[in-house]
Amino acid sequence: MEKEKLYNYIKGEVSLDEKGEITRWLEADPNHMKEFLALRKLHDLSLWYKKKEEISSVGHMNAHRAGTMKKIVLEFLKIAAIVVITLLSLKYYPSSKESEYQTYYTPEGQRAELKLSDGTRVWLNANSRLTYPVHFDSKNRIVTLEGEAFFSVTRNETHPFIVQAKGYNVEVLGTEFNIIAYNQSDFFETSLLKGEVMVTTPSKERVALKPKMRIYSKEGKNYKGMIANIDHFMWKDGIMSFNHETVNEIFAKLELYYNIKIEVYNKELLNYKFTGKFRTIDGVEHILKVLQLRHRFTYQNIIDKKIIIIK
Numbered sequence: 001m002e003k004e005k006l007y008n009y010i011k012g013e014v015s016l017d018e019k020g021e022i023t024r025w026l027e028a029d030p031n032h033m034k035e036f037l038a039l040r041k042l043h044d045l046s047l048w049y050k051k052k053e054e055i056s057s058v059g060h061m062n063a064h065r066a067g068t069m070k071k072i073v074l075e076f077l078k079i080a081a082i083v084v085i086t087l088l089s090l091k092y093y094p095s096s097k098e099s100e101y102q103t104y105y106t107p108e109g110q111r112a113e114l115k116l117s118d119g120t121r122v123w124l125n126a127n128s129r130l131t132y133p134v135h136f137d138s139k140n141r142i143v144t145l146e147g148e149a150f151f152s153v154t155r156n157e158t159h160p161f162i163v164q165a166k167g168y169n170v171e172v173l174g175t176e177f178n179i180i181a182y183n184q185s186d187f188f189e190t191s192l193l194k195g196e197v198m199v200t201t202p203s204k205e206r207v208a209l210k211p212k213m214r215i216y217s218k219e220g221k222n223y224k225g226m227i228a229n230i231d232h233f234m235w236k237d238g239i240m241s242f243n244h245e246t247v248n249e250i251f252a253k254l255e256l257y258y259n260i261k262i263e264v265y266n267k268e269l270l271n272y273k274f275t276g277k278f279r280t281i282d283g284v285e286h287i288l289k290v291l292q293l294r295h296r297f298t299y300q301n302i303i304d305k306k307i308i309i310i311k
Contacts (some may be wrong), residue, residue: 001025001032006039015303019109023283031064072261075207100134106147108259109280111238116143119154120161123236126257126280127182147256148180150236153195167202177209182256189216214261231277240287247272247291260285260306269297269310284308 001022009022026032042121053308073083087149094117096200102122106112112124117135124130145165155174166188175195176309181188190199191214199207199215201222201302205216215224233242240250240257247271251262257280264270272295297311 003039005032006036010039011228023281026281044155059269084195094277101131102134103131109283110255111236111280118156121152123143125149125235127259145179145181147182150178150233152176169200171198171200176306184256185252187215187217193233197247233281234277238279242274242276244275246270247274250274252288254284260284260308262308262310264310266297266311269295
C-alpha cells in the first residue's frame with residue numbers, strides 16, 4: 001500500500017472507496033496493521049513536535065528541533081501493534097494556579113486508549129474529544145468530554161473524578177462507566193458498569209446510579225433505567241453491537257462514528273429492526289451491504305460531501 005495513501009487515510013482525506021481499499025489491505029495481513037500503526041504513531045508524534053515548535057522561543061528553536069527529532073526516532077523504533085491516540089492540540093489555560101491541559105481527538109472510524117496521570121484509563125470512541133490536565137493538582141480531577149468514552153477510574157477518596165459533558169457532571173470516586181455526549185446529537189447517556197456514580201443534570205437534579213443502570217436524555221427529559229445492551233461497550237474493542245435496534249438508530253450511530261450524512265428516501269426502511277455485530281474497521285459500506293441482505297434498498301455515495309443516499 002502506498003504510504004501517501006495511508007497518510008491521507010490517517011488525516012481523514014480519502015474517499016469512501018479508498019477507505020474500503022485500505023480496510024481490506026489492513027485485514028489481509030497482521031503485518032499491514034503493524035505498518036499502519038507505525039505510520040500513525042509517527043504522524044501523532046509529528047503533530048506533537050509541530051505544536052511544541054509553535055510554543056518554543058525562536059532562540060532555542062534549532063536545539064529543540066534536534067532533541068525532539070531524536071525523541072521521535074526513538075519512539076518510532078519502539079512501535080508495536082497497539083492502539084494509538086491522536087494528539088490534536090496542546091494548550092495552556094489561565095487559572096489561579098497555571099495548569100497544562102491536553103486535548104485528544106479520535107477521527108471518524110477510529111478509537112483510542114489513553115492513561116491519565118492518576119492511572120485512570122480512558123477509551124475514546126470515534127469522532128470524540130477529551131480535554132484534561134496533564135497533572136491533576138487540585139481537589140477534584142476534572143475532564144471534559146465531547147463524544148463517547150469509557151472510563152476505568154482509579155479510586156481516590158479525597159479527590160473525586162468528574163466528567164463534564166453537555167451540561168452534565170458525572171462524579172465518581174473509582175468505577176467503570178460509559179458516557180455518550182456527542183455535540184451533533186441531543187442524546188446523552190451515562191451507563192454504570194461497576195462502582196457508584198452521581199450524575200448532576202443541567203437542571204441541577206442529582207441522580208445516583210448503581211451497576212447495570214443508566215441515565216439518558218430523550219426529547220429534553222431525563223430517564224433512569226437498566227442498561228439496554230451490555231454488548232454496546234464492546235466498541236472499545238473495535239466491535240459495534242446492535243441489539244434489536246431500528247435502522248434509524250443504526251444510521252444515527254453511523255453518522256456520529258464516521259462523520260457522514262445519510263439521506264434516506266424510503267422512510268419505511270427506518271423502522272426495520274436489526275441485531276448484529278460489526279468491526280469498526282469494516283466501514284460503513286460493509287455494514288450497509290449486510291443490512292441489504294435483510295432489507296431491500298439501494299444506495300449511492302456522494303464522496304466530497306460524505307453523504308450516502310439510500311432509496
